[in-house]
Amino acid sequence: xxxxxxxxxxxxxxxxxxxxxxxxxxxxxxxxxxxxxxxxxxxxxxxxxxxxxxxxxxxxxxxxxxxxxxxxxxxxxxxxxxxxxxxxxxxxxxxxxxxxxxxxxxxxxxxxxxxxxxxxxxxxxxxxxxxxxxxxxxxxxxxxxxxxxxxxxxxxxxxxxxxxxxxxxxxxxxxxxxxxxxxxxxxxxxxxxxxxxxxxxxxxxxxxxxxxxxxxxxxxxxxxxxxxxxxxxxxxxxxxxxxxxxxxxxxxxxxxxxxxxxxxxxxxxxxxxxxxxxxxxxxxxxxxxxxxxxxxxxxxxxxxxxxxx
Ligand code: DHB
Numbered sequence: 001x002x003x004x005x006x007x008x009x010x011x012x013x014x015x016x017x018x019x020x021x022x023x024x025x026x027x028x029x030x031x032x033x034x035x036x037x038x039x040x041x042x043x044x045x046x047x048x049x050x051x052x053x054x055x056x057x058x059x060x061x062x063x064x065x066x067x068x069x070x071x072x073x074x075x076x077x078x079x080x081x082x083x084x085x086x087x088x089x090x091x092x093x094x095x096x097x098x099x100x101x102x103x104x105x106x107x108x109x110x111x112x113x114x115x116x117x118x119x120x121x122x123x124x125x126x127x128x129x130x131x132x133x134x135x136x137x138x139x140x141x142x143x144x145x146x147x148x149x150x151x152x153x154x155x156x157x158x159x160x161x162x163x164x165x166x167x168x169x170x171x172x173x174x175x176x177x178x179x180x181x182x183x184x185x186x187x188x189x190x191x192x193x194x195x196x197x198x199x200x201x202x203x204x205x206x207x208x209x210x211x212x213x214x215x216x217x218x219x220x221x222x223x224x225x226x227x228x229x230x231x232x233x234x235x236x237x238x239x240x241x242x243x244x245x246x247x248x249x250x251x252x253x254x255x256x257x258x259x260x261x262x263x264x265x266x267x268x269x270x271x272x273x274x275x276x277x278x279x280x281x282x283x284x285x286x287x288x289x290x291x292x293x294x295x296x297x298x299x300x301x302x303x304x305x306x307x308x309x
Contacts, residue, residue, distance in 0.1 A: 001298055002284055004038070004264050006242045007158050007185040009093055009121060011038035011265060014299060015255070015280050018246050018269030019044050019097040019125065019162065022276065024073060026082050029094075033086060035277035036284050039093030041267065042079040044125045044162075046098075047105050049075035053130065053210035059198060061207075064219015064248075064270050066198045068130040068210035071099060076109050080116055087120035097162070099125035101134060103147050110155045121185065122157060127164035129194025129216045136194055138164040141174050148182045158185040160244070165190040165225045166232070176236035186242035188267065189229035192216025218270035223248025227261050234262030234304055250279075252286025262304040 004014040015037050022028045024043040032040035052072025059066050073079070079096060087094040096118060100106035106124060113122055126137040126144060137143050138161075151159065161184060166172055179187065196217040198207045206213020226247020234243055245263030249255055250271035258266045272279050296302055 002038075002287060004299055006121065006160070006244070006264055009158070010091075011093060012091055013038035013280070013284060014259075014263075014265045015283060016095070016244075016265060016267045017041055017272050018267035019095075019123065020067075020069065021269045021273045026078075029082060029086070031277050032280075033090070033092050033094075036280040037092075037277070038265070039095060041095040041123065042083065042097050043073045044071060044097040044099035044128065045073050045076040045079045045109065046071055046100060047076055047108055049073065049078070056208050057210055057215075059207040060274070061198055061219075064217060064221050065273065066196055066208060066215040066217055067192070068208050068215035070130050070210060071101075071128060076112060080113065080118060083120060084116060084118045087118060093120055095121045095123050095160070097123040097125055099128050101131060103143070103150065106147060107150050110151055110159075114155050114157060119157070121160055122155075123160045123162055123188060124151070125162040125191070127162055127191035127194075129164070129192060130210065132211055136164045136191075138175070138191075139171075141178050144175070145178050145181075148178070148184070152182055160184070160186040160188055162188045162191055163229075165193050165222070165229055165247075167225070169232070172229075172232040172236060176233060179241065180236075180238050184241050186244055186264070187233060187237070188244040188246055189233060190222065190226045190247045192218050192269075193222050193225060196221070218247070219250075220248055223254065223257075227257055230258055230263050231261040231306060249283070250274075252283050252288070252290050255283060255287050256290050256302075259299055259303050260306040262306075264303070 053070030
């Protein structure tokens, strides 16, 4: 069985899309809910609709992709309506992702969600790297503490956090110390590695237009960083805080590695962008084959059990 759980929420399959990839319209979200995925995550919403950054704003490479989308989305009302109508249908979860451009915008959106009939998981994205002039909140631990203090003063529904990748043990310790002070339901690591630069030597140019070519990296580039963040934060967070592993997943083997590091669920971004919804069936089959070969019947039997040497 590939069943798993986050807080009180049950998923028949641990695979989900990652926020941002093929999930901006209700048509795309319906397709994910009709696939083998355990549920869907909506494109990170802002209070009002946004067109996002100038194109070209995403470029595939042989190892993954670079993007600077700039939060193009249909606005919170659009995704909240979809989430209210579809969460829990056919046993599938809808995770509602929000990414305000300020603390005030995040609080405003959480108030709307609190007042709504939506009873699922909300994912507060503290790690968008692609808005010129705005830094990633997840790297400022006091700002994270401030937004969580405000949020949990009124928000009583289950809340997850999408975090940026951390690269130093001081950062793992510092963010865990903040998160352990709050009733966070889950964290999702990692968002893209922010502000990478892909260079085309042929044209002697950058490959995307916004921000002089700098953008978030996904795909093969990020898997070891993602595994490190899942593992390091699993070792530091209260056991009640679940972890969604995201980063570099394109096969059943990659999912197996994320679960070994401690992931309860996983999300697929770049590879879902390349392959579309058939990827959920393929990876489910690949993971099931690995588990059968090893004699594992459930994810619990190996979750977090990574060995050291
Ligand atoms: C975008 C990219 C991200 O990595 C993110 O977390 C949110 C938004 C974007 O550019 O749209």
